[in-house]
Amino acid sequence: MQEKTTMEDTISAIATAPGEGGIGIIRISGQHAVSIAHKIFRPFSAKSMEEYAPRSAVYGQVLDEQGRIIDEAICIVMNAPNSYTCEDVVEIQCHGGSVVMREILSLTYRHGARAAEPGEFTKRAFLNGRLDLSQAQAVMDVINAKTQASLAMAMSHLSGGFSDKIKGFRHDILEIIAHLEASIDFPEDDIEGMDFEDTRERVKLLQDKIQKMVDGSHTGIILRDGLKTAIIGKPNAGKSSIMNLLLGQERAIVTDVPGTTRDSIEEYVNIGGIPLRLIDTAGIRDTDDIVEKIGVEKAYSYANDAELVLAVFDSNEPLNHEDEEIIQLLDKCPGNVIVIMNKMDLSADVNDDIISGKLKNCPNARIRGIVPMSAKSGEGQELLEQLLSDIVYGGNTKIMESQALCDARQGEILRQAASLLGDTLNTIDMGMSEDFIVIDLRASWEKLGEITGETIEDDIVDQIFSNFCIGK
Secondary structure, three states, rough: OOOHHHHHEEEEEEOOOOOOEEEEHHHHHHHHHHHHHHHEEEOOOOOOOHOOOOOOOOOEEEEEOOOOOOEEEEEEEEOOOOOOOOEEEEEEEEHHHHHHHHHHHHHHHOOOEEEEOOOOOHHHHOOOOOOOOOOOOHHHHHHHOOOOHHHHHHHHHHHOOHHHHHHHHHHHHHHHHHHHHHHHHHHHHHOOOHHHHHHHHHHHHHHHHHHHHHHHHHHHHHHOOOOEEEEOOOOOOOOHHHHHHHHHHOOOOOOOOOOOOOOOEEEEEEEEEHHHHHHHHOOOOOOOOOHHHHHHHHHHHHHHHHHEEEEEEOOOOOOOOHHHHHHHOOOOOOOEEEEEOOOOOOOOOOOHHHHHHHOOOOOOOOOEEEEEEEOOOOOOOHHHHHHHHHHHHHOOOOOOHHHOOOOOHHHHHHHHHHHHHHHHHHHHHOOOOHHHHHHHHHHHHHHHHHHHHHOOOHHHHHHHHHOOOOOO
């Protein structure tokens, strides 16, 4: 009942990013959106907005209750159902100052609108059937995209590519269910093609397709959130120089003094279309400096928590006890590891044989490659990018954006759906009747519906949209 009341409200919010800019947009949606626009906006060339066709950009003034001018603006009315929310929507494009936008927003409240909740415009688009849940989630992914690859994935989801895959799986399951139920309801008709082996093959094919998406789920999540990457090494190995090279700017301080980096520095960087959350850590060594010691402890923590570790060694120096300690740390790191032999510009000789030999004593380390590199000249950067691509895409750089998952929730739902189809196969193998097979199939069908929002509980919907920004 509360949800119906909420949907009947007219909502408004500032739709542009916080701060000052050339243009700011106040968005209003709901059954009173147009009447509120008539009360607060006066066109220069007409008496009211009613004299203009829908979706016309109308130039005029925003006035308060006393007729005082708040700002000159452009007003656009979009009538239901031809709007983002499928409701009447009004957008007022004013100057982008924070004071003027707040004044206009407050004016909409005084004329009957209420403050929109985070993501409520997109939530209404979902509840009114304009978007399914997967498409709605993709809206924020488009906004937050950090690389062209992550944008392509988000746009594929927003356009319905991922939803079409899920709906196709559900349609195939429903076809099998319909065939089985027909044989249950009309056994005397001997339904053509009713064959348990054929049913098993169709279920197994579906399970394999879904499992393939589960297996590649990490790709989409990395493209969306970035690969958490810790750069570790002893002091003066060139960690900060590597970070600056990858960033393309002097972000970290670089000196010949050991212990220059005492705290971690975190930045996003686009490497070959892959977003990395780069963390430059303090040089790992024994020290009596209290501040530096805290930085070293944080370096250990980041290495143990990272999805990827870039272990930097000086190619011109023999391994010492600090390098040995780092190699031992790599054996305990749960994430992938790329070893970088830095300062190749100073010498043609590389002690990667020594490194390789030591790494053989680390059976648990997930070493994905050793890269001879120069932070000064950029040598080795292409090989590093190739290794990153192999880690993220699993060797398949042509993965379809529509098959990539945007978050862990979708991956877990697909995993459970595949497991339920596995239960169906077990039911068939045990020789149980069609009724029990249908029960297992319907459970998988309903589970997949949680991705598109067709079989999802209201509290989960509320939680998903609560992560959106205000005004979207």
